[in-house]
Amino acid sequence: MKRHSRYWPAAALMLAAAGAASAGTVKVTYQEPKNFHDMPFAESERTQVLKELTAHFDKLAKRLPLNQQLNVTVTDIDLAGRVEPTRRNAMNDLRILRGQADWPTMSLSYSLEQDGKVIASGSENLKNMLYLDRMNRYxxxxxxxxxxxxxxxxxxxxxxxxxxxxQK
Known part of the structure; x- marks a missing residue:
């Protein structure tokens, strides 16, 4: 048993090095977020949504090789569901998810750079039409x-x- 235990630190270091080799970066730009199709009206809520999206893009970019940078420009966002005002207070509007034509969408353009050279680029109109019908681990x-x-x-x-x- 003692003999095998001295290999564990070396194995842990090798796993940590393998994880570090895959750690690309991302730069996210939101083009006129006040004009997005569907975002919270309150500035603090809109800022929070964009902060959370940026953090998610950052998690995704960590899956890229170390020498790659992803540049994303988000041009429109339509969040899942529709906001319906409550009778009492407009600050407590509810987002209702019906699973009809209220799926989330996002328009973006991207470029992937490696060592300063663009290796991939494009524009996308993303949508999750089955957002209520598919398994969701979040x-x-x-x-x-x-x-x-x-x-x-x-x-x-x-x-x-x-x-x-x-999630962590």
Whole structure:
């Protein structure tokens, strides 16, 4: 037993090095977010949505090789569901998810650079039309639980990286 235990630190270092080799970066730009199709009206809520989307793009980019940078410009967002005002207070509007024509969509353009040279680029109109009918591993409390699988699918299809990310 003692003999095998001395190999564990070396194995842990090798796994850590393998993870570090895959750590691309991302730069996300939101083009006129106040004009997006469907975003919260309150500035603080809109900022929070964009912050969470940027963090998700960052998690996705970590699946890229170390020497690659993904540049994303988001030109429009339509979140899942529709906002319906409540009678009492406009600050407490509800987002209702019906699973009809209220699926999440996002328009973006991207370029992938490696060592300063563009190796891939394009524009996409993403949508998750079956957002209520497909399995979703993001927790119910995640405000973007229907938009994140849409981004995961796009990332996997475009860059060949694993689609589902761990939550931590």
């Amino acid at each position: 927790p119910g409390g995640d405000a973007l639980r229907y938009e994140k699988p849409m981004l995961d699918d796009w990332f996997k299809d475009t860059f060949g990286a694993p689609a589902q990310l761990s």
